[in-house]
Amino acid sequence: MSMDPVRPDRQKRMGPGPRVAMVLAAAGALVAGAALTLPGTASAGTTLGASAAEKGRYFGTAVAANKLSDSVYVGILNREFNSVTAENEMKWDATEPSQNSFNFSNADRIVNHAQSNGMRIRGHALAWHQQQPGWAQSLSGTALRNAMLNHITRVATYYRGKIDSWDVVNEAFADGNTGARRDSNLQRTGNDWIEAAFRAADAADPGAKLCYNDYNTDGQNAKSNAVYAMVQDFKSRGVPIDCVGFQSHFNAQSPVPSDYQANLQRFANLGVEVQITELDIEGSGTAQANNYQRVVQACLAVSRCAGITVWGIRDTDSWRASGTPLLFDGSGNKKPAYTSTLNALNAGGGTPPPTTTPPGNPPTTPPTTPPTTPPTTPPGGAGCSASVSLNSWNGGFVATVRVTAGSSGTNGWTVSLTLPGGAAVTNTWNASASGTTGAVSFRNVAYNGRLTAGQSTEFGFQGTGSATGITPTCTAS
Numbered sequence: 001m002s003m004d005p006v007r008p009d010r011q012k013r014m015g016p017g018p019r020v021a022m023v024l025a026a027a028g029a030l031v032a033g034a035a036l037t038l039p040g041t042a043s044a045g046t047t048l049g050a051s052a053a054e055k056g057r058y059f060g061t062a063v064a065a066n067k068l069s070d071s072v073y074v075g076i077l078n079r080e081f082n083s084v085t086a087e088n089e090m091k092w093d094a095t096e097p098s099q100n101s102f103n104f105s106n107a108d109r110i111v112n113h114a115q116s117n118g119m120r121i122r123g124h125a126l127a128w129h130q131q132q133p134g135w136a137q138s139l140s141g142t143a144l145r146n147a148m149l150n151h152i153t154r155v156a157t158y159y160r161g162k163i164d165s166w167d168v169v170n171e172a173f174a175d176g177n178t179g180a181r182r183d184s185n186l187q188r189t190g191n192d193w194i195e196a197a198f199r200a201a202d203a204a205d206p207g208a209k210l211c212y213n214d215y216n217t218d219g220q221n222a223k224s225n226a227v228y229a230m231v232q233d234f235k236s237r238g239v240p241i242d243c244v245g246f247q248s249h250f251n252a253q254s255p256v257p258s259d260y261q262a263n264l265q266r267f268a269n270l271g272v273e274v275q276i277t278e279l280d281i282e283g284s285g286t287a288q289a290n291n292y293q294r295v296v297q298a299c300l301a302v303s304r305c306a307g308i309t310v311w312g313i314r315d316t317d318s319w320r321a322s323g324t325p326l327l328f329d330g331s332g333n334k335k336p337a338y339t340s341t342l343n344a345l346n347a348g349g350g351t352p353p354p355t356t357t358p359p360g361n362p363p364t365t366p367p368t369t370p371p372t373t374p375p376t377t378p379p380g381g382a383g384c385s386a387s388v389s390l391n392s393w394n395g396g397f398v399a400t401v402r403v404t405a406g407s408s409g410t411n412g413w414t415v416s417l418t419l420p421g422g423a424a425v426t427n428t429w430n431a432s433a434s435g436t437t438g439a440v441s442f443r444n445v446a447y448n449g450r451l452t453a454g455q456s457t458e459f460g461f462q463g464t465g466s467a468t469g470i471t472p473t474c475t476a477s
Helices: 018-027 048-054 071-080 105-116 141-158 193-204 222-237 260-268 285-301 336-347
Strands: 058-063 083-086 120-128 165-170 209-214 243-246 273-281 305-310 384-393 396-405 413-418 424-429 432-434 439-443 456-464 473-476
Touching: 048 058, 048 336, 058 071, 058 105, 058 120, 083 105, 083 305, 105 120, 120 141, 120 193, 120 273, 141 193, 141 384, 141 396, 165 193, 165 273, 193 209, 193 222, 193 396, 193 424, 193 456, 209 222, 209 273, 222 260, 243 260, 260 273, 260 285, 273 285, 285 305, 285 336, 384 413, 396 413, 424 432
Parallel strands: 058 083, 058 305, 083 120, 120 165, 165 209, 209 243, 243 273, 273 305
Antiparallel strands: 384 396, 384 473, 396 456, 413 439, 413 473, 424 456, 432 439
């Protein structure tokens, strides 16, 4: 739970997961109306996952590793769902309890179970202001930024090729009517931290879909508008983002919005996949059943809605257990909400999600993110200066370069440096790179070349090998 809880240059995995692909392939070989059988499950149309697969989608659930020894829990999981999300086991505190000391044992239990049952896997969540280990909470600024990038790189690399979708960044926007970013320790490392996180995840696991995930964005409001603007900006500049997750935690005080489907559609129109990632609806009986039906119908009506994940299996497994928000009661019996959900899936309609992301649009306007706030005292000289911070690991690195204008400001800038032998640039953001090995240079892009006296901006690049000892120099124009 999160509240407690193709780019143009290549294709990502945008189509059905292993089990869904198998179902769709098999469907082509069957006559209309024939029974379709999944290994280890009932025939299609009689379970949530099988019915969703017929529509080219998934129906998943959040899974806790410590419940995989519960036979009732596992029986429902294996029968009903074709996608899993680790409830807590992939979060920062679980996977990196001590800095640079990683523990994947519980997450691996979930991944192994999913793979052995042909289920796709959603990775949740690489960067979040909550559930950080104590050592990360004590960091700030460049040290925290580098730790975050290292964490994303190490975790996404470890699971490379196994994850269908990553929740790269979780809950980065504030509640209320401001549309502002959440004031978190990650946000205070610089306004470009979300972009940096996505670029690091993309480099580490290029085949996975990369999602931004949040709550209270299910209808159009100030918060969802701010997320929309960020996604629009990212798409215009080629920042790797493939999907947006809508948590969809509903109750009487926060019901399913009347514009729920329209809101999903407007995000889909940006060229990203939309996913319902943490669905639970407090209530009981007909009212709860009707709300689940509305959510399923909305997803099926939006061609880029890839699937639905409910946040738990039985009511007693839920983080909101007192609100009985799930599809099975505490004994594992199907509730009316289960029946309405399955019926809505079987009624179907809509079209399957596309299998590739269309090419992104070229930039037309500069992003709304301003350059880094200037220091109080400009550096000496009329040109510009550059400094670098490195986040290195065995075989690779991420470099963050800060460019600061001198007393005359800049209309543009160029940063030059020499990489050690064996090092190579593989990815650059917020700058245009010339060369990949040896002597390389980076020029400003359209939106960050003009700096007033003392003002700073940052760009970054990722590479293989070691960049230890590099010394950047800056030339202003």
